Amino acid sequence: METSEIVVGLDIGTTKVAAVVGEVDSDGITILGVGNVPCKGLRKGVVANIEWTVKSIAEAVQAAQSMAGVEIRTVYASVGGSHVRSQLSDGVVAVAGGEVGPEDVERVLEGARAVAMDADRQILHVLPREFLVDNQDGIRDPVGMSGVRLGCKVNLTTAATSCVQNVVRCAERCGLTVADVVLAPLASAESVLSEDEKEIGVAVIDIGGGTTDLLMYVDGGVAHTSVIPAGGNNVTSDISMGLRTPMAEAERLKRNSGCALGRMVADDEEIEVPGVGGHAPRKAARRMLSDIIEPRIEELFAFARRRMEETGLLEQISAGAVLTGGAALMEGMPEFAEEILGMPVRLGFPIGIRGITQLVQGPQYATGVGLVRHGATMLTQARERAVVHALRPREPVEREVKPDRSGKGIWGWLKAAF
Numbered sequence: 001m002e003t004s005e006i007v008v009g010l011d012i013g014t015t016k017v018a019a020v021v022g023e024v025d026s027d028g029i030t031i032l033g034v035g036n037v038p039c040k041g042l043r044k045g046v047v048a049n050i051e052w053t054v055k056s057i058a059e060a061v062q063a064a065q066s067m068a069g070v071e072i073r074t075v076y077a078s079v080g081g082s083h084v085r086s087q088l089s090d091g092v093v094a095v096a097g098g099e100v101g102p103e104d105v106e107r108v109l110e111g112a113r114a115v116a117m118d119a120d121r122q123i124l125h126v127l128p129r130e131f132l133v134d135n136q137d138g139i140r141d142p143v144g145m146s147g148v149r150l151g152c153k154v155n156l157t158t159a160a161t162s163c164v165q166n167v168v169r170c171a172e173r174c175g176l177t178v179a180d181v182v183l184a185p186l187a188s189a190e191s192v193l194s195e196d197e198k199e200i201g202v203a204v205i206d207i208g209g210g211t212t213d214l215l216m217y218v219d220g221g222v223a224h225t226s227v228i229p230a231g232g233n234n235v236t237s238d239i240s241m242g243l244r245t246p247m248a249e250a251e252r253l254k255r256n257s258g259c260a261l262g263r264m265v266a267d268d269e270e271i272e273v274p275g276v277g278g279h280a281p282r283k284a285a286r287r288m289l290s291d292i293i294e295p296r297i298e299e300l301f302a303f304a305r306r307r308m309e310e311t312g313l314l315e316q317i318s319a320g321a322v323l324t325g326g327a328a329l330m331e332g333m334p335e336f337a338e339e340i341l342g343m344p345v346r347l348g349f350p351i352g353i354r355g356i357t358q359l360v361q362g363p364q365y366a367t368g369v370g371l372v373r374h375g376a377t378m379l380t381q382a383r384e385r386a387v388v389h390a391l392r393p394r395e396p397v398e399r400e401v402k403p404d405r406s407g408k409g410i411w412g413w414l415k416a417a418f
């Protein structure tokens, strides 16, 4: 890429909208600005109130715009929620000319989209798991290989059309054009994983406010995606009920003093719990707080572990799990996850970016930064395709036979020649 381009990621989550502005050039991504605004317009990852969502998007974009000093017109937006499903599909085409070209890859992936699907659902992503050339399988990039038959196995991610349209509509109401909608955990994975991890098998668990998203990479490709409809907000409401304190105070207590693993809290640690309805604040053991949090988090990781087992791919997750999303910030999360999942666990921070990276350094920004990365990849691919098309020998253009001005036409000329 010779010139730079501005790419904007718009993460529309259950608790916040984050707009991340990146400048993309041949050296990578430079973060220029970020806007992060609370949002109450979604329920469990799905837009439930257009007005509120539009307001938060407008504010986040405005903030990111003034920080970056650029005008934002086009965005890459995230989509989430338990309506998202993934299924396997495959395709096969004959290779024209004995050598696999980019067009053959495009055609075979297009073929893999042909699945029976409910009328109210749409395909979000066609994620290649492997290609097959003649009898050889396990191929990552088949371009340039010799063969007569190209096959592919893909992971098709589908979503409810109305949910995707509502995301697009909210952005459009803010005067924005949506270049693409991207599954939120796929974007998160893009910003926090290394190629090595994808290759040896890794799970990304994005624990947001409303949902916990699971994404598994095996042999360098996405093998599974699914959404568990519970997240950090469920923990907050448990605290609010368990300690009889308002939701806002429960949220504050969780962020400041919460711990996922009770045994990491010393017995003499104390917290102050504000009362509801005019009741005076009272002191409580910090252990009480973690006693409320621990079972909920345990349930969440046990659920994720079961999902991984059900896919039959658990044995292939050699790199372990990476936690993203705001709820992953709680003390004790990676330690507890290691215990329940029975694999190494680390926190996922956006990597491979320059500029004001300190503003997007948390796991809650994984999706926003990943959207910028997705946009950058799409721009690069579009450019490469344009180069391939420009280099391809032109097919002879059939010319229209224009009537001869002399009125004789071609037959007239022929006749005149004899």
Ligand SMILES: Nc1ncnc2c1ncn2[C@@H]1O[C@H](COP(=O)(O)OP(=O)(O)OP(=O)(O)O)[C@@H](O)[C@H]1O
Residues within 6 Å of the ligand: 012, 013, 014, 015, 016, 044, 045, 080, 184, 207, 208, 209, 210, 211, 212, 231, 232, 233, 236, 251, 254, 255, 256, 258, 324, 325, 326, 327, 328, 329, 330, 331, 363, 364
């Ligand atoms: N320091 C912290 N400790 C514990 N929890 C935290 C902390 N910071 C944020 N959270 C929690 O993280 C959650 C928000 O995470 P995130 O911003 O990733 O969600 P989201 O993208 O808005 O929601 P979703 O992805 O579910 O649609 C909230 O439940 C919040 O309470």
Ligand SMILES: [Mg+2]
Residues within 6 Å of the ligand: 013, 014, 184, 208, 209, 325, 367
């Ligand atoms: Mg999120």
